[in-house]
Amino acid sequence: MTATNTTSTDTATHSTEQADNHENAAAHEHKHPSDWAYIKIALILAAITAVEVFTYFETVYNWGQLLVPSLLLMMVVKFWLVATWFMHLKFDNSIFAKMFVGGLLLAVAVYVATLTAFEFWV
């Protein structure tokens, strides 16, 4: 009898925890920003793209040695903004970010190694 009671208490606790997890996950996943927040992010993306295109016109301003690092930095910022805001990685469960970043880091590692093997950087 005691054993049966313990089992049913465990099951009830498990169900409550599971329900809590679902509620937390649901609340977490639905905490999305407003339309205006998305528009502001798009405006920032548009501004960065404008600066990127501006770098192409060397007659306007010569970026010199800063050109490639600046372009790469702007690319990373745009990538990060789209992934975190538009793809909701900032608001969703962190396991999604881990899956994506895992694939991304694997790709970067594999292809940096490949490019190095082919003496791309020399």
Place this chain on the structure above:
Amino acid sequence: MSNATLETATVDDHSDQESSEHGPSTGISNTKLAMWLFLGSECLLFGGLISTYLLYKTRRGPDNLPIPTDVFDIPFTSVSSFVLLMSSLTMVLALAAITRGDNFGFRIWLLTTSLLGGVFIGGQVYEFTAFLREDVGFTNNPASSAFFTLTGFHGVHVSLGIVMLMSLFVASWQGKLRPQHAETVEIAGLYWHFVDIVWIFIFTVIYLIPA
């Protein structure tokens, strides 16, 4: 029916009901997780294509024919890039609309996203034909082959995205897509944003960084 059989049947019914009412024990959507895993694997596909282009981008071949960097039209590609970037905004606005039950807004934003995707593809077709006129063909040299393969693959991804969006539009039009199906839209949206992210990378690494 004996008591034991009745009890078993009740337990089975209860489990079926539970599994259909609740999600997985992790509280994470399986379909969304699968899409993120797929996108992680897509990084490897595009990483391979981009690396190949980087290795071959100056290879003119034995006939010394022009390579893509000779004929890039940066202002034109910038406009295409901007169009694709803005389609990410309209996609996320479509998701926000269906989440709050605004079906009309959802269809408008979805249609706008498809249209912007179509404009991007149109721009790519124009760019390819302009390249062909300049004697930059797919099989002319390793640089051209790598360029057309990379941007062509991306174009196919955008085209598949448009098909997905139009399918969602038709489903919504037929009343089959309701606010409770917002996750389906979110998953299609993830694919669309990923295609945009890949282009952000291609635009900088292939077009803007000088050879």
